Amino acid sequence: MVWNYVLLINVALACTGFISAQEIDLSGFSTTLGIGDIPVRVPPSQFTFNKDRAPATISTRIIGGNVATSNEYPYQVALYVYIQRMLYFCGGTLITQQWVLTAAHCAESATSIVVILGSHNLAEEEDTRIIYNTSTFIIHENWDADTLQNDIALIKLPTSVKLSSYINVVPIASGSDLYEGLTGQCLGWGKTLLGSLSDELRYVDVEVISNDNCSSYSDYTTYIMDQHLCTSGAGIVGSCNGDSGGPLVIEGTQVGIVSFGASDCSAGLPSVFARLTTFYDWINTSINYYNATLMNSSSKGSRTLSTLGFFYGVTATWFMIC
DSSP states (O other), X not given: OOOOXXXXXXXOSSOSEEOOGGGOOOTTTOSSSSOTTOOBOOOOOSSSSOTTOOSSSOOOOOBTOEEOOTTSSTTEEEEEEEETTEEEEEEEEEOSSSEEEEOHHHHTTOSEEEXXXXXXXXXXXXXXXXXXXXXXXEEOTTOBTTTTBSOOEEEEXXXXXXXXSSSOOOOBOOSSOOOTTOEEEEEESOBOTTSSBOSBOEEEEEEEEOHHHHHTSGGGTTTOOTTEEEEOOTTTXXXXXXXXXXXXXXXTEXXXXXXXXXXXXXXXXXXXXXXXXXXXXXXXXXXXXXXXXXXXXXXXXXXXXXXXXETTTEEEEEOOOO
């Protein structure tokens, strides 16, 4: 199989590196790590999402959910995304000791991303928390903001994180299972029915429905493809503002990435995820290509790379490696 991707490594004012909580600049938003008034990052679309990604009544929250036990989901990651000097919030998951999985619409146009691991309550001090700042990420080359297809991205941590009971990786689904009729958990710090973003990680049990069922909703008809996975919104449960990029997990395996849904989070409509069985090969090939290219660059003693084209026909633009 031939892959053609664009590897985006954006460099902000400083090189990628480890930062402390005190070094996060939340000017104008909040004086703590709590989400506060930080806008959520959502995908654009014609029918339910604000094309300017403003923090309005646009979707991607844990509706009808419960507060998780502290570090019950040690792979859950909080993301503060810097875009044009604005700060947005998304979720993600740790899938290896150095790579985080999220939605493409979370990383699109970002200059840098603050990655928070090992956290449960973002508004409190936590000894388990580790924070990184990175400007290295891979956005799917066929991400389309109009059709909402290929909504997947990878974020590289500057160093490998030490795994523990509060920071761990989640397995990624492979194979051909459709998961229809199975119940999974959608995770995030997104909005609740009360309308505010949650400081504590929350989860909600949701049932996977068929894509035919999902596309029968008029707003969704032209958007649902094989690469999507849907969960029922019956009983007003699902994802909403602030959950974008977070996981859908079934029996300890991540099967989806929160992508989009209805603008009225209380409408009881399905939540839509990027189906990870579709993107399993893309994830592994992207990481392997990055690592191989980095090793090749290091062996030549180079700190800057121009556009290269090799390994599965990949085209990668690397601006700088710090």
